[in-house]
Amino acid sequence: MIERADQLVLNYVSKAADAAHGVLRADQRLDFAKRLRARIEVERHGSQNAREVAKVLARFGDPVALVEREAHRLADAGVATKRDAAPAAGADTQRATGSTLHFPAIADDGGPPPPGVRAYRKIAQERLEGEGRGRGLPFAGLRRAAMSSANPMATGGRDARTIVKEHPRDTAAIVILVVAALLVPFELPALAIFQVPLVVWAVGAVMVLSSTSWSLRDRILGVGAPLLGYSVGGVLIGGLRVGVEAGVQAFVTQFFDVSGTMFMIGTGVGVVWLAYRLLDVT
Template identity: 45%
Template structure:
C-alpha cells in the first residue's frame, strides 16, 4: 500500500516535469518541480493510503494545468504572452533521464508492464481479459492506481464482501425461504451487507447512501406504484399485488445500487478542496 501511494506521487511529479519541458527554462523547470513535490508532500501529510493520495493529486489538476498556471505566472512577471512563452530545448541541458534519474520503483513497474505486454503480444486475449478491459475502459487511472478490476476488488475486500452480500440477497428473493423470527432471509442478508458497506471506506458517504437507498426505494415506491395500477379499492387486493411485485422491484433496485457502488469503486469522485491549492515559492 505504501509503495502504491509513493508510486502515484512519483508518476504525478514525473508528468509535471515532462509537461514543463520546453515551456520553462531549465532552472525554472527544476525549481517548479521541486515546489510541486513539496506541496504534494505537504498536502499528503504522511498519508500512505493510495486512494487518499490519488484524491489529493486530483485536486491539483492535471500536470498540464499546473504547468499552464505556472507559465502564466512567469509570463506575467516578465510581461510576455503566456501563449508564446515556449523555450527551445537547451542543447547544453543534460537529458531528463540524466538530470532526474528514474526512481527504482518506477523502473520496476515499467519493466513489469513491458513483460506483461510482451507476453500478451503472441496470444489471443481471453474472454476474461476482454471483460476486464471493458470494465476498466472508463476508469480514472489516477484514482484506480492503474489496476484492473480484479486488483481493485482484491484490494478492497470489505467493499467486495458488502457488494457480494447485496447480490446474494437479491438472488435469494425468488426462493420461498423460511423466515427467521419475522424477518425474511434476503432481508437479513441485505441488512448485514448494509452494515458492511456503511463501515467501508472505499466510498464517500453520499455514494454509500445512494447504494443503500436504491433497493429500499425500489421496493417501497416501485412496488407500491405497480400495485396501485391494479388497485381496485380493495386493500387486501392491494397487499397481494404489492407482495407480488415488490420482490422484483427490490432485485432491480439492488442491481442499480450495486452498479453505482462498483462504478464509484473504480472511479471515486475527487475530494472537494478544503482550501485553494497553489504552488508557491
C-alpha cells in the same frame, strides 16, 4: 481505505523518484522525495479518503514535470546535477547547498505551470466539474476498465481485477447485496421474524455504509435503492395492478406479489452504481 490512500501517495512519490534518476544526484533525489512527500501531506490535510487524495495528487501534476522543475531550479541556483556533463569546480560545496527549505510551487501556487502540469490540471479540473454538475461522459470509469485489457495505458494498468485486489472488502459487500437479491424468489424459513434476504442485505448494507472507498452519497444510493424499490416500487406497481376500486386487502396482496421483484431491481441498480463508482474511485 487508509491503506489505499497511503498507497496512492507512495506510488506518486516513487514515480517522481524514478523520474529523477539520471537527472538529480542521489542526495538531491532523496531531498526532493522527502520535500515532495511532506508537501503532499500538508495538502491532503490528513485525509484518508482515496478519492480526495487522488484529487490532491492530480493538482501536483505529472511527476516527471516536477523533476524537471527541480532540475531547472537547481540549475538556476548554480547547483550541479547529475545531468550536467561537466560539473563545475567546488561540486562538494554545491552538494552541501543543493537542498532547500522551499519546495517548488505546485500548479495552484500561481505562475505559468509547465505543459505536463497544465495537462494534468486540466484533466483533474474537468473531472471535478463533471462530478459537481453530474455531467460528463456516462460510465467513463467502466469503459476505461473494459479498455484496459486491450490497452493498459487507458487505466494506468488498472482493471476490474486490480480493483478487486485493492478493495476486497468493498467487493465482498457488493457480492453480498447480489446474493440477497438472488435469495428473494426462494421461500426460505425466516430467522426469528426477519426474512433471510433482508438479513443478508443488512449485512451487505452495513459493510457498504462503513466503507471509506465511496462517498456518503454513493453509499446511501447503493443501499437505499433496494429499499426504495421495495417500498415505493411496490406501492406504485401494486396500486396500478389492482386499480382504484379494489380494497385494501387486494392492494396488500398485490404489494407483496411485486415488492420482492422491485427489491431485486432496486438492488441491481444499487450494485451497478456502487461498482461503477468503485471502478472510478481514482
